[in-house]
Amino acid sequence: MNEYYPTDSLKSPRYSGIPTFMRLPVEDDPSKIDVAIVGIPFDSGVTYRPGARMAPRDIRVQSALIRPYNPVLKVDPFKLHRVADFGDIVANPFSIEDALQAIHRAISELLHSGVTPVIVGGDHTITLPTLRAMHEVYGPVAVVHFDAHLDTWDSYFGSRYTHGTWFRRAVDEGLVMTDRSYQIGLRGQVYSEEDFDFSLRNGFRMVTIEELKENRGAKGLVEQFQALGDTRVYVSFDIDCIDPAFAPGTGTPQIGGMDSFEAVQLIRGLKGLDIVGVDMVEVSPSYDSGGITSLLAANLLYEFLCVLPAKK
């Protein structure tokens, strides 16, 4: 067993000890690890209810329940990779620009060290600097974007860098292989039919909740994922793609979403792809109820660890 392994719960109860992600060791030297679970407590890009800055802390707490072995995928990700809690990236709450730069820099550093970042936001704005770092190292990547919302507005209150505009920025900056990218879980009202233009024009594969709930549901979608072959894939998971009954703790909840079982199936369906990074965003603990959203996020992060390709 490698030294980066969750504290043994048969020796130290799950409720004890300093709360790190999944009870993993803390490690700030990227050269020693394969996968960094890293928090980005930042929510200055939200348009409605703030609070996502508190998510890394709360997800650390709730992740104490994660055990190591995935019996469906038949993998122990903590044996497959050296995974550690890499701490949080300091992102200036008073300057989105500064914050974007700091995040870009920190994720770049991880990538240059060969570490796969598993990011715990924070609001969805943080995906933009992460994709910039991805592009710096890999060129454009396919994005699998789970979300109730498109996030392709041009600006909001004059700001071009928010949780509702990051995806347009990423495309405009050439960071995304648009024709190999997905938007999954779309639902709810928009401003007008034109809201879809950007996604249509760029050839995103848009998967609405109606499609997802249809006949073959998650299964059909998983088959399509596999067609991505060895394309480099970045996965951005906005917790609001899931229904508020399962994930009440989020800033812009949207009714009629997928359930937690469907979310797990979809993530597992990414197995085999060349995933170069992952984020889990928009968890907002002050709107959560009994920690169920943070617990769900922690479990989905674990599922992501299980489908990350092993470092050679």
Add this chain to the structure above:
Amino acid sequence: MNEYYPTDSLKSPRYSGIPTFMRLPVEDDPSKIDVAIVGIPFDSGVTYRPGARMAPRDIRVQSALIRPYNPVLKVDPFKLHRVADFGDIVANPFSIEDALQAIHRAISELLHSGVTPVIVGGDHTITLPTLRAMHEVYGPVAVVHFDAHLDTWDSYFGSRYTHGTWFRRAVDEGLVMTDRSYQIGLRGQVYSEEDFDFSLRNGFRMVTIEELKENRGAKGLVEQFQALGDTRVYVSFDIDCIDPAFAPGTGTPQIGGMDSFEAVQLIRGLKGLDIVGVDMVEVSPSYDSGGITSLLAANLLYEFLCVLPAKK
């Protein structure tokens, strides 16, 4: 764009401003609008947990998240109709009779002005005076009644006007086209097999949750709806038809209900019918969790706006 349009969220953030339904203008002159969203804060008809009187206020608050365009139905209801927040009907909490009369009078006035009422209860008692007003203008109407419960008791504690007896009263008063009416989402215990006699005798189409979850589910039901043709239809939606996981904020919760996605599909399935009025009842905010029930109610009300027939 007509002048009755939600405040532009790209100019004034959703969390700001006086909370009206869906950030619509307030209008108390019925001659200026097509559809009135009107609150009826009344809960003196409940048999278990009170609190539905607080629903209009809370649904106003949560409805701030509603955007205008429905991409599935491809309609912007605020362009289709002139919709406004019509305020609340004053209903005497100490006299059910007075309250019924005041509600009847207020809804009548709307109908006589050619306005379609979209009502935010309040407990289910309020549907009776609403149907009286409907009858006054239209004669008997078909009722599509979403509910976990039958609401066909004869009386409760000697009272013939409660949230559990309104439907029997409405039938007895000749307000309902019983053979063209539905009761959807029925489940949970009753007092005895006889509880169904009234509905059976009157020829209601009773749709239990078991039927709804069966093979063709919502789809099969939607096809039946369409057979209503140009019958005038009133839709009464008791939030407890939905499972407590999705709608905990209600007075007599019943486990094993439909989910929010199913509810949306069913409402959308009413499109094309001659809907003359709608109500959303039994939301009880003090039992809600993080506002998810009120948010759900607000979204379902929006879906109703999308399926209302346009005024010619």
Add this chain to the structure above:
Amino acid sequence: MNEYYPTDSLKSPRYSGIPTFMRLPVEDDPSKIDVAIVGIPFDSGVTYRPGARMAPRDIRVQSALIRPYNPVLKVDPFKLHRVADFGDIVANPFSIEDALQAIHRAISELLHSGVTPVIVGGDHTITLPTLRAMHEVYGPVAVVHFDAHLDTWDSYFGSRYTHGTWFRRAVDEGLVMTDRSYQIGLRGQVYSEEDFDFSLRNGFRMVTIEELKENRGAKGLVEQFQALGDTRVYVSFDIDCIDPAFAPGTGTPQIGGMDSFEAVQLIRGLKGLDIVGVDMVEVSPSYDSGGITSLLAANLLYEFLCVLPAKK
């Protein structure tokens, strides 16, 4: 109507009166009843979040909403059996051994009086002494075990009697007809592939959530249940087999579980079997949200009453 019947809610409102299980009479003389709903407020066997000791009290409160007649199964269990609130078994919180003995003794006494126990835990540890009492009277029984977890660890912190080890103990003590037993709702991480060895070696039928959500779902499983014929069956229902959205109030929640509708179908599918006892465990009210978990537990207990075989 027998004298053990819930208080009439048309005469005394549901929110009034001393909160007994389902508003039933209290009876401590086993000779007078057929079925005893009995609380075991004990949680000294938990490994993570305590609080299940508060469940009997809270489920009593929430059970006030239960009405008597089940229109799907077409049965009024309070007419079929003489059911009463048998109070709580006193279980020493400071000594698991003492508590196990007290529970064993109390359940034995019920069984010897011909009473079927419907047990409201408490943590899952309590199932072990209950099975000991069952064995004493009936010999080995088939166990239908609803749970997210296997509960077959050998020990935890040196203790062999906990909520995660009770099932192994029961098998080792010869209390279980292992090849006729089920574990239903399994999901989430384990420690390693070896965690399944015990269940595999003993021939349990393990039903994962993936299997349950597949094609024929609950229906397929129900058909298998019926093959149990006249085997004596004990049903142990850990509320965490259900998703945290529906049952947040539990000590070791696991995402991706069944919903409340599926749970009801599975319990109803046990009808016709020779059920000799039932427990509902791991409800932890201080983590609940608006009482929905306790309300769910109360309803599932009611469904169990409906499928218990009538005493001749």
Add this chain to the structure above:
Amino acid sequence: MNEYYPTDSLKSPRYSGIPTFMRLPVEDDPSKIDVAIVGIPFDSGVTYRPGARMAPRDIRVQSALIRPYNPVLKVDPFKLHRVADFGDIVANPFSIEDALQAIHRAISELLHSGVTPVIVGGDHTITLPTLRAMHEVYGPVAVVHFDAHLDTWDSYFGSRYTHGTWFRRAVDEGLVMTDRSYQIGLRGQVYSEEDFDFSLRNGFRMVTIEELKENRGAKGLVEQFQALGDTRVYVSFDIDCIDPAFAPGTGTPQIGGMDSFEAVQLIRGLKGLDIVGVDMVEVSPSYDSGGITSLLAANLLYEFLCVLPAKK
């Protein structure tokens, strides 16, 4: 020790057993007891937030923490009196008039049996029928009325029987020795200076929070209480006389109130008076936080038991 004594917590843990008031036996035969703790789950008289109907149930639950001996007053009230949980009075939620009659009847019966009622409301409306019963047996009584509000409006929405008008009704009906009565804890806004006319005209001793917090505070007031000598005194305690920080669970909270310590001192200061009945009203559990209001109410009820005169 008499047989009406709380269950021994050293033998049966406080969290176990059917929740009766203070873990006392249930007794519905008034001839066997001296003091009846009786619930009146009724809240149809409220003008703002309903929910007080749930108070008797919740106070029963929270009262499990009460131990028997009061070391400050040096009394064990359960040895001094035979005290029991007398259950709840059934009060029709749909007819205030019916409810008032039922309450009057039930309290009369207790008084005629020589039992002192310790009443757990319900909203403040219930004090009127209680005073009618008092008058029937004792003639006018002095009322010590703890409340943030005067409750002397003439009517509300045309109703003369509400939680804001009961005290005027009681005076108009001649039930109160007005010149020997107190209103304690008054604060917050009123409609106009004239609101005080009724109290002034009737000679109530009005004690505002400002007076209470002044120099001699509770002590000064207690000395005045003692001047009541052997006048028959009824004490009506509206929990909103206490600050919302200590008692958030109430229907019309008013900031700037007394704290729990002050409340205890004031109740203890009633010792020696000829108290003929007591009520604790306006606890509204759905607005409570962690049960602290119901716990406070349970403790104050206990303090009342300690100052009731012993039956000879």
Add this chain to the structure above:
Amino acid sequence: MNEYYPTDSLKSPRYSGIPTFMRLPVEDDPSKIDVAIVGIPFDSGVTYRPGARMAPRDIRVQSALIRPYNPVLKVDPFKLHRVADFGDIVANPFSIEDALQAIHRAISELLHSGVTPVIVGGDHTITLPTLRAMHEVYGPVAVVHFDAHLDTWDSYFGSRYTHGTWFRRAVDEGLVMTDRSYQIGLRGQVYSEEDFDFSLRNGFRMVTIEELKENRGAKGLVEQFQALGDTRVYVSFDIDCIDPAFAPGTGTPQIGGMDSFEAVQLIRGLKGLDIVGVDMVEVSPSYDSGGITSLLAANLLYEFLCVLPAKK
């Protein structure tokens, strides 16, 4: 009675109607009113827990309980002044600079119309642009600053405009009559003794909680207030000057604070001063419990209305 008067609660229940501040009419023409209650939903200046942007909405809801007449000060502020709900100032959440300008502009406009602003924040950053507007019209003003914290840091994360630096900015910009200003309720840890240098150098009268709880408490302070004579006074009230038991809904709570009674006394003690504006900041509803913080804020705002000088 003037036309800007709260909706009559004896005609329309308090829980009904669109929630405006204190049930007042909405008015956006400053020329028609004397006092504007105006929201500033802005929290981009916070350093810890965000959420104060939701305060105006929530305080509107909770303020429904306010009645018109203050029996201690013997004033009905709604008769004394024409007071209205002026709506919310739109403040860009993505640019503190933009937001400061918009707030400055809006408050200036009110002042130039002779309207006294009563501001409902928002985080404490909003006081800076308000003081800029004050200065523009009145020159420097005395500031009575209620707060647990000094708010005199120079910068935070490189930003000079935050909720912890606004007061230093205001002084540096010459907006404050420093030797006639107060900081009241100071407590809790700071970074070092030097934190007080700015306040000391500028001659603020610092009143710690220890001083406030001493012998003459609020009374002594009120006498000092009166020495301000006809100096123009701006009052900024950070809700965290009050203890978290009374005001849990705030972003940087500090234990050991004043209680709500003391806060009321202090505000009443400002009567007679030439108050030119008031703000109530740092209420953060998502951390509130049962609305008690917003209710407290609403009541304190009412008390401020009562001590505002009447327009001649």
Add this chain to the structure above:
Amino acid sequence: MNEYYPTDSLKSPRYSGIPTFMRLPVEDDPSKIDVAIVGIPFDSGVTYRPGARMAPRDIRVQSALIRPYNPVLKVDPFKLHRVADFGDIVANPFSIEDALQAIHRAISELLHSGVTPVIVGGDHTITLPTLRAMHEVYGPVAVVHFDAHLDTWDSYFGSRYTHGTWFRRAVDEGLVMTDRSYQIGLRGQVYSEEDFDFSLRNGFRMVTIEELKENRGAKGLVEQFQALGDTRVYVSFDIDCIDPAFAPGTGTPQIGGMDSFEAVQLIRGLKGLDIVGVDMVEVSPSYDSGGITSLLAANLLYEFLCVLPAKK
């Protein structure tokens, strides 16, 4: 500045980073530090509501708000001592005996290294093994015991080691200088007058809440503290000595307690004494409301750090 200093909040926001006590470094080598803040997540000794095992985790989270300098005592404890987060002691939840031994061993080790333990419980049982360790190193110590309860029962359910019996055990084992010890904050009911016998016989100075609220209150008590001179003092602080309005998150709440300001004064009054160890027990986060209890506990722990004598 020494290297054991809280993370600089002007560089890394308070809401970011892995939650250690007061944002201090983690250190498990006792030889490097003067003071260890150490968690003991154990609650198997409680008699009513469990959950204190979660306190160290939650207090770590809430303690992020603590800044370093105490302006009243004029001390920065992190400069005075080398203070670190020492992690949690593993205490077997299934065996009180094992747990007591593990705690004893761990505290002994700290003491032998010259480290002052500042302990974060856990239920009150943990004070017994801590006192055993104290005795081992220092002989008997004076105990200053803040609590609503005496904790001097002989046994509970046959167990001699619980949160209600630890103090009697400690005295019986000769660990306590009884005539120099205090019990402060006593209130609420007991079982009988005899409950005080043990304390009286042993000469404890019992300070009831009545005494504490009297004339000289905390001040008078602080003067007495100083008479302890250079006696070695252990301080055990049960959070339930504080009123539930300020500290709702506890297992056996008792109304009518001290407020947070009084608690701070009392702790500061211990300055100058030879304090050899401190504990903060009985915080139970699942009953807390918005984290105010854990925040209060964190602040009181900070105050304790400020009064610990500096190591020479």
